[in-house]
Each structure stands twice: as structure tokens, then as C-alpha cells.
Amino acid sequence: MAYPGQSEGSDLILADLSLDIRDGEFFVLVGPSGSGKSTLLKIVAGTETQTEGQVSTHGAPVKGPSRQRGMVFQSIDEPLFEWLTVAQNVGFGPSVAGKTRAQCREIAAQYIALVGLKGHETKFPHELSGGMKQRVQIARTLAAEPDLVLFDEPFAALDALTRRVLQKELIAIWQATGRTMVYVTHDIREAVILGQRVAVMSRGPRANITRSYDIDLPYPRDDLDGRFADAVRAIEADIERESSSQWD
Numbered sequence: 001m002a003y004p005g006q007s008e009g010s011d012l013i014l015a016d017l018s019l020d021i022r023d024g025e026f027f028v029l030v031g032p033s034g035s036g037k038s039t040l041l042k043i044v045a046g047t048e049t050q051t052e053g054q055v056s057t058h059g060a061p062v063k064g065p066s067r068q069r070g071m072v073f074q075s076i077d078e079p080l081f082e083w084l085t086v087a088q089n090v091g092f093g094p095s096v097a098g099k100t101r102a103q104c105r106e107i108a109a110q111y112i113a114l115v116g117l118k119g120h121e122t123k124f125p126h127e128l129s130g131g132m133k134q135r136v137q138i139a140r141t142l143a144a145e146p147d148l149v150l151f152d153e154p155f156a157a158l159d160a161l162t163r164r165v166l167q168k169e170l171i172a173i174w175q176a177t178g179r180t181m182v183y184v185t186h187d188i189r190e191a192v193i194l195g196q197r198v199a200v201m202s203r204g205p206r207a208n209i210t211r212s213y214d215i216d217l218p219y220p221r222d223d224l225d226g227r228f229a230d231a232v233r234a235i236e237a238d239i240e241r242e243s244s245s246q247w248d
């Protein structure tokens, strides 16, 4: 993968990258800053196109953005419609998909309840906290009923306590909906709280996935469990190795 204007070869952002994500899996991607994690998400979302190679979901090649693949962004970039209420934001995807007003209201109510925002339906985004806005974003993405949900550091700008609450809630949402989740984070602890599999991306350019860890611990994960700490340490050591190799 090279961005327009970059010559292929030495300037490739991602190269020789091969990845299979299982249906219903919670897959987490970590790696050094600037390695290409967001780029990989955008390619899977269909908002960027790889210069070489193939990406497919459910056997069909990705040819551009699709309702089948929803994206949740970092809260500082959160793309809520400021002029719509919580219920209208969440019902937006179904309305674009041609559902009736009653169906949109019903779907919105279902996902608003799932993210714990019942009672806030008529509020506007400016009346919500950062954590609540992220809940709306998650509900809005899920209400479009995508098969695959892509998360680009969605909780990175939130305070530590809100982040912990939302991590737990996201696991419950994943378990309730059975969706495939692909989640990018800088926070290794978060990666191990969430992921069934945590993959480490190498430092770019020509980044690929160097290693992946199966996190075989029950949910909700207990960060006091020694195996939790072992997994965090091993992944941290991998990333440190990747990050420091640029100074070798």
C-alpha cells in the first residue's frame, strides 16, 4: 500500500501483509505510532484502496465503503450530526437504508438501550459527555447492522475511568450482537482486556504483522490475573523492540 504521490517500492506503508479475521472474532491491532494501523483499517473499510493485493469480506472483494463495514472513530474526531438528537443520530443508518420511520425508531431504541443511553434519546450531542458521545457513535454504527465493525482508537481521548467502563460495555455489546470487531489501540492493557487475538504491527515503512497472540482468558478479563500481566508484558516488549529498531 502506498498513498498517492508516493512511489511504490521503498515508500510502501504496508507490504507483504496477510491477515485472516474470523467471523465473530474480536481482533485487536497494536503497533508503533505511524506504522500503518489506521491505513489498514481504512483499506478494510474501503475508504482507501491498496496499491497491490486483495481484501475481501465474506468472500467478496472490498471495492469501496459499504454499510456492511461500520467505523467508530476517536472521540476527538467524532462525527456525530450535531443538529440531530441521539435517537435521530442512531436512526440515521436505517433511514438511509430505506426503513420506515417506525422501524428507524424501533432500531434506534434497541441500540440506544444496548449502549446504556435510555432516557437520553432527545438530547443533542452538545448536551452529552465524551463517553456518552462515544456510546452514541457505537450505537449509530451498530444500528446500520454492519457485519464488521472497525474501531480506530475510539476511547483514546476519554478519561481512564470512562474508558474502563466503555471497554466492559463493548465486550457485552460484542457478546450480545456477535459482530466481528477489528479494533486499533495504543493501549496494550486495553488490547488484552478486549481481544481474543492481539496482533502486533511492525514499524513502517513496509509494515506488516509480526506476531499475533491468542488471549485465551475468560471475559470479563481480570487485570490482576498473572496471565493478563504476562500477556501485557509480552506484547509491550514486542512493541518496544519494534519501536526501538528504528534507532538501531
Ligand SMILES: Nc1ncnc2c1ncn2[C@@H]1O[C@H](COP(=O)(O)OP(=O)(O)OP(=O)(O)O)[C@@H](O)[C@H]1O
Binding pocket: 003, 004, 013, 031, 032, 033, 034, 035, 036, 037, 038, 039, 040, 204
Ligand atoms: N492520506 C495520507 N497520505 C499520505 N501519507 C499518509 C496518509 N495517511 C497516513 N499516511 C502515512 O502513512 C503512515 C501510516 O499512517 P497511519 O495513520 O496508518 O499509522 P498508525 O499506525 O495508525 O499511526 P498512529 O498509531 O500514530 O495513529 C504514516 O507514515 C503516515 O504519515
